[in-house]
Amino acid sequence: MTSAIISVDAEPYTYEFEPYHAALLIIDMQRDFLEPGGFGEMLGNDVSQLRRTIEPNQRLLAVWRSKGWTVIHTREGHRPDLTDLPPAKKVRGRGKTTIGDPGPMGRILIRGEPGHDIIPELYPLSKEPVIDKPGKGAFFATDLHAILQNLGIQKLVVTGVTTEVCVNTTVREANDRGYDCLVPEDCVGSYFPKFQEMGLQMIKAQGGIFGWVSDSERILAALEEENSEPRKR
Numbered sequence: 001m002t003s004a005i006i007s008v009d010a011e012p013y014t015y016e017f018e019p020y021h022a023a024l025l026i027i028d029m030q031r032d033f034l035e036p037g038g039f040g041e042m043l044g045n046d047v048s049q050l051r052r053t054i055e056p057n058q059r060l061l062a063v064w065r066s067k068g069w070t071v072i073h074t075r076e077g078h079r080p081d082l083t084d085l086p087p088a089k090k091v092r093g094r095g096k097t098t099i100g101d102p103g104p105m106g107r108i109l110i111r112g113e114p115g116h117d118i119i120p121e122l123y124p125l126s127k128e129p130v131i132d133k134p135g136k137g138a139f140f141a142t143d144l145h146a147i148l149q150n151l152g153i154q155k156l157v158v159t160g161v162t163t164e165v166c167v168n169t170t171v172r173e174a175n176d177r178g179y180d181c182l183v184p185e186d187c188v189g190s191y192f193p194k195f196q197e198m199g200l201q202m203i204k205a206q207g208g209i210f211g212w213v214s215d216s217e218r219i220l221a222a223l224e225e226e227n228s229e230p231r232k233r
């Protein structure tokens with residue numbers, strides 16, 4: 001299917017995509033990272049730092065859905081029996097509570113537990129694929145690449161948390177697999193302001209070594225000019 005090309009003002013230069021060959025990829029907007037009592041807080045972080053990303057993500061998601069374009073969500077987490085949890089990841093940080101231990105939102109970072117689920121504000125629709133990933137990158141040990149290939153997708157708008165960990169790792173993995181990634185800075189968040197800034201710089205430096213950076217306002221402005229009929233699926 002052909003479609004109009006959308007041009008988004010971005011750094012280091014204009015990002016262009018055809019909507020039917022693009023996906024909105026929302027990384028790990030889970031209660032475990034954004035609400036108290038989960039994995040993020042267990043690591044010693046102030047989770048309120050990430051909550052400013054919710055509204056811009058909601059706005060972008062609403063428009064993307066209204067157009068009928070592809071939305072994919074990811075969740076970081078592990079099997080209840082922990083067989084996919086590397087021992088190194090289990091003990092990293094030497095915390096008192098670690099992955100798989102009980103917490104106020106259920107077992108920390110375990111699939112099926114309340115804390116592992118996506119926050120209600122950005123809850124996936126039943127037709128939107130949810131990728132359960134054991135690592136930081138969304139391509140490692142998942143079927144994300146196969147899904148994108150099957151859908152004919154080559155361009156990814158990547159949002160979510162955290163900027164320097166799962167978003168950055170995923171953008172790097174995507175870049176090596178031939179995808180062009182656009183990261184809207186207000187839709188990604190870090191527990192550390194410095195890492196937020198540097199995580200974005202790293203993506204767009206050197207002529208866009210890993211991808212492009214823009215913001216939800218500039219993306220929505222570009223989408224407003226796009227007036228194709230919403231796609232029926």
Ligand code: TIU
Nearest residue numbers: 028076161162165166167
């Ligand atoms: N700790 C941290 O910043 N992030 C993670 O552990 N996972 C994600 O980024 N999703």
